[in-house]
Amino acid sequence: MKKKAMIAIFTISATVAMLTGCSSGGATKSDDSFSTKAQGAMTAWGFNNTDDVGKARLAHAEKAIPDVTITMDQTAFDAQKFTTRVASGNVPDVVQMDANFVATYAAQGLIMPLDACYSAHKVDGKERYYESVIDAVSYNDHVWAVPQFYQPPAIILNKRVMDAAGVTNADINTSKPDALIAAAKKMYQANGGIPTRLGFDPVATGQTELWILGNGGQLIDDSGKPTLDNPDNQKGLQLLKDIYDAQGGYAKAKSFSDTFDTFGKDNQFVKDQVGAQVDNQWYVNVLTPYVDGVEIDAVPFYGADGQPFTVAGGSAFVIPAGAKNKDAACAWALDLTSLDSWKAAGAARADTVSKTPGAVFTGLFTGSPEADKVIRETYVKPSGNEGFDKTIATFYDIVSHGKSIGTSPVGQQVKSELQNALQAVLLGSKTPEKALADAQDQVMRAYDKAQKDNGK
Known part of the structure; x- marks a missing residue:
């Protein structure tokens, strides 16, 4: 689902x-x-x-x-x-x-x-x-x-890969781009110019808003008007391009990540195809059947101010x-x-977990702080796997740091045009400034029409 x-x-x-x-x-x-x-x-x-x-x-x-x-x-x-x-x-x-x-x-x-x-x-x-x-x-x-x-996003770490490359948790810090890219390079591997491991997978197309807002950007203002051309939005796009450029470029990296058996027994953590990856909380559930075949940990996504940051959705x-x-x-x-x-x-999920050998209760992230607290205190117990326990705790730690991307009558157009801008930047056909300006022009046509249609 x-x-x-x-x-x-x-x-x-x-x-x-x-x-x-x-x-x-x-x-x-x-x-x-x-x-x-x-x-x-x-x-x-x-x-x-x-x-x-x-x-x-x-x-x-x-x-x-x-x-x-x-x-x-x-x-x-x-x-x-x-x-x-x-x-x-x-x-x-x-x-x-x-x-x-x-x-x-x-x-x-x-x-x-x-x-x-x-x-x-x-x-x-x-x-x-x-x-x-x-x-x-x-x-x-x-x-x-x-x-x-x-489902808040954070960064799941492949400790097996990190340890072999001499990379620490502190190196995977999105508020320190130079250190992050250096760590990605240490873990990155390729054969004949084709990636065989991504040191750091930012999941750009799936987490674009996280990188934009986390780096001080804004996509929609308080009135609902799109702000794709906000100069601060350029920072997130440029950082994503720099991360991919350090690992063979976006086209090659994306082609490689598309081969991941993301939901299967040969997923990217089992096969050591990533050193670290941005993931939503539900992905911890995907990894639980393979607890004996992975060595994971997690750190928050850090905003430009050095504080934990996540996006609500x-x-x-x-x-x-x-x-x-x-x-x-x-x-x-x-x-x-x-x-x-x-x-x-x-209670239902705890019952399911109890009947499944080796299963781990990773929590339910409900949208309600009181419900999250009660479920965590009642059912999220030490699993016997320190890495999984620390990963689960990281997602609970960041859930209160969420930020909405904003709401607009053309919110879906904002997301669509942002993806177009992202692709242009990552493939090198436009600068972040040009890509975002073009995206803003497109989305404002839809916004002006929506305002007119709604009598504003």
């Missing part, structure tokens, strides 16, 4: 074109008030590939709102299908989607503001969720979604404009992200 989610986030050009072509005129006018009277039939879409954690939460919600009959469409969210359904008036009552979509749909009037939903259930979003997480679903002074999960529940049972949808979404629901999920 997570692999598909990552692909969906960054393969978005067609989706972006579709989103910008849809204005608020296709949405149904909604009553934005909410009550706590949850009953009747309710439809939900997007809660796909449900694992033990998801099943436990669904069971909890079923008991919490027993007067609601829920029909689930567990297919993956599809942007084109969603806008078509909203335009036709045939919409689910609640939809799970990537949080990056939320502001775009909010600006178009395709989803409902949920301030009254939170208020009716006496839930304070800034208390229940990390600030960066609730900020990621807020736009124009309203909250538009119920967030869930928060995850999925969220929205209620479409025209939903027929918004009160049930509100109660259901809030229950799925309640402390008791996450406790049930933690």
